[in-house]
Amino acid sequence: MQRALAVHPFQCFYSPRFDPKPYFYNSPKINTLYPYSNSTSFSLSRELKVLAANKQQPHDIINSENRDDENELLQEKVIAAAAADELDLGWLPAFPHVLTASMSNFLFGYHIGVMNGPIVSIAKELGFEGNSFLEGLVVSIFIVGAFIGSIASGSLVDKLGYRRTFQIDTLPLILGAIVSAQAHSIEEMLLGRFLVGLGIGVNTVLVPIYISEVAPTQYRGSLGSLCQIGTCVGIIASLCLAIPSENDPHWWRTMLYIASVPGFILALGMQFSVESPRWLCKAGRLDEAKKVIRNIWGSSEVDKAIEEFGSVIKNDGSDLDSCWLELLEEPHSRVATIGGALFVLQQFAGINGVLYFSSLTFKDVGISSSALASLYVGLTNFAGALCALYLMDKQGRQRLLVGSYAGMALSMFLIVCAISFPLEGEISNNLSIVGTILYIFTFAVGAGPVTGLIIPELSSSRMRGKIMGFSFSVHWVCNFLVGLFFLELVEKFGVAPVYGSFGAFSLMAAAFAYYFIVETKGRSLEEIEMSLNPNFQGKRNSE
Numbered sequence: 001m002q003r004a005l006a007v008h009p010f011q012c013f014y015s016p017r018f019d020p021k022p023y024f025y026n027s028p029k030i031n032t033l034y035p036y037s038n039s040t041s042f043s044l045s046r047e048l049k050v051l052a053a054n055k056q057q058p059h060d061i062i063n064s065e066n067r068d069d070e071n072e073l074l075q076e077k078v079i080a081a082a083a084a085d086e087l088d089l090g091w092l093p094a095f096p097h098v099l100t101a102s103m104s105n106f107l108f109g110y111h112i113g114v115m116n117g118p119i120v121s122i123a124k125e126l127g128f129e130g131n132s133f134l135e136g137l138v139v140s141i142f143i144v145g146a147f148i149g150s151i152a153s154g155s156l157v158d159k160l161g162y163r164r165t166f167q168i169d170t171l172p173l174i175l176g177a178i179v180s181a182q183a184h185s186i187e188e189m190l191l192g193r194f195l196v197g198l199g200i201g202v203n204t205v206l207v208p209i210y211i212s213e214v215a216p217t218q219y220r221g222s223l224g225s226l227c228q229i230g231t232c233v234g235i236i237a238s239l240c241l242a243i244p245s246e247n248d249p250h251w252w253r254t255m256l257y258i259a260s261v262p263g264f265i266l267a268l269g270m271q272f273s274v275e276s277p278r279w280l281c282k283a284g285r286l287d288e289a290k291k292v293i294r295n296i297w298g299s300s301e302v303d304k305a306i307e308e309f310g311s312v313i314k315n316d317g318s319d320l321d322s323c324w325l326e327l328l329e330e331p332h333s334r335v336a337t338i339g340g341a342l343f344v345l346q347q348f349a350g351i352n353g354v355l356y357f358s359s360l361t362f363k364d365v366g367i368s369s370s371a372l373a374s375l376y377v378g379l380t381n382f383a384g385a386l387c388a389l390y391l392m393d394k395q396g397r398q399r400l401l402v403g404s405y406a407g408m409a410l411s412m413f414l415i416v417c418a419i420s421f422p423l424e425g426e427i428s429n430n431l432s433i434v435g436t437i438l439y440i441f442t443f444a445v446g447a448g449p450v451t452g453l454i455i456p457e458l459s460s461s462r463m464r465g466k467i468m469g470f471s472f473s474v475h476w477v478c479n480f481l482v483g484l485f486f487l488e489l490v491e492k493f494g495v496a497p498v499y500g501s502f503g504a505f506s507l508m509a510a511a512f513a514y515y516f517i518v519e520t521k522g523r524s525l526e527e528i529e530m531s532l533n534p535n536f537q538g539k540r541n542s543e
Contacts (some may be wrong), residue, residue, distance in 0.1 A: 208452040405509040
């Protein structure tokens with residue numbers, strides 16, 4: 001369906017860009033109908049087709065001095081038809097399935113924030129208060145589990161599909177939350193956190209792939225942004241729920257029990273969600289794949305999609321279980337290198353370090369509550385994620401990445417200036433606040449959501465799970481390293497040089513995205529794979 005003037009998926013009921021009333025009601029004599037030019041590409045309504053069949057022009061009737069009630073009614077129908085054509089709800093059939101999968105990101109965000117407030121109460125109750133190593137271990141064991149989970153995710157998806165893998169993965173998420181909530185020793189807490197990390201590691205790989213394979217092409221970017229939004233909402237929820245922990249030393253158990261609830265919702269929701277049509281085709285279940293495509297993309301897309309899936313499967317092979325050694329072959333090695341590099345640059349650009357120091361920055365301007373400061377950070381992150389949802393399918397992935405990292409570099413420059421130059425205290429503090437908020441916002445617009453989305457888009461259907469698993473394992477290793485050495489580097493060199501290095505990595509990331517990232521906006525996964533895979537091109541030329 002031709003559609004040049006599109007409405008954003010969540011701009012459902014009214015678009016300020018299309019208000020037909022001025023074209024009809026601003027003058028006592030109506031001289032023009034809303035211009036149906038190629039730039040708007042509205043489909044002709046039934047009433048307009050009737051007019052065309054009678055060889056009458058719409059403006060001839062509307063401009064008539066003796067308009068009767070019938071023509072006025074026809075005019076209202078034309079307005080309604082134009083508005084209906086502008087109302088684009090093509091994203092809606094896939095939305096419930098994507099929203100269910102995004103519950104995994106809510107859990108990810110919740111478990112990121114759940115330990116920030118109550119860690120002191122947990123350490124005191126479990127007997128390791130004052131032991132910084134064990135406090136750090138409770139947090140970092142989560143990352144170890146996530147690393148293992150990300151490595152295992154690719155093989156699980158290849159064999160079981162997405163729905164079953166999601167459901168199986170809820171077991172460590174639910175069990176880990178309950179074990180953590182009931183812990184009466186450091187060993188039990190470590191076991192619970194490891195299980196949760198294992199589940200999160202699998203899900204952080206699954207969700208971007210599932211959304212990229214289920215979402216219609218023209219909405220893949222916007223729906224993919226729900227990953228980042230889910231993470232932000234999870235962080236905000238955990239921060240809000242942590243407020244009572246300041247007065248109730250046992251409240252952390254309630255918070256961890258609550259963490260098991262989204263796992264049950266995810267398991268139940270996946271029972272009613274669709275399987276990836278691409279995985280169904282690889283598994284030889286064509287009838288089921290056609291049914292899914294018909295339900296979430298529309299009947300007109302069935303034949304084209306099945307043909308594209310078949311071409312890719314013919315090139316890649318129908319074997320469901322890919323091999324890790326295939327990552328050494330082209331074009332998989334190139335995409336895996338790009339995926340790993342994107343996550344290295346993302347983590348070394350310093351998001352975790354900035355978040356760590358954000359509470360201190362807010363404290364300098366009078367916000368003494370660390371929970372309130374963290375909430376401001378979470379809301380800024382959420383606002384950026386909403387902007388990403390709106391811009392992803394309009395501006396494209398590459399442009400968002402470049403702009404995001406450029407904004408992060410500028411933010412680091414502002415903070416370094418505030419720290420290094422002899423400015424007045426109020427000016428310095430305000431400059432630090434502006435830099436911190438700008439950094440978090442620009443990260444959430446591009447570097448956060450785009451990185452996880454672009455990798456499955458560039459990956460081949462056969463190796464998508466393995467490439468994502470490898471890329472996220474790199475992410476968790478870099479996350480661990482930044483957390484391990486950040487404070488030591490700050491103590492040795494100072495905040496300004498460390499933040500300056502974050503800015504340098506941000507500039508490197510912007511340059512990398514500009515030169516090495518291929519734009520994927522508006523292209524199906526099969527079109528992208530066919531254009532990037534020289535083996536496919538060779539086979540097609542030989543045929």
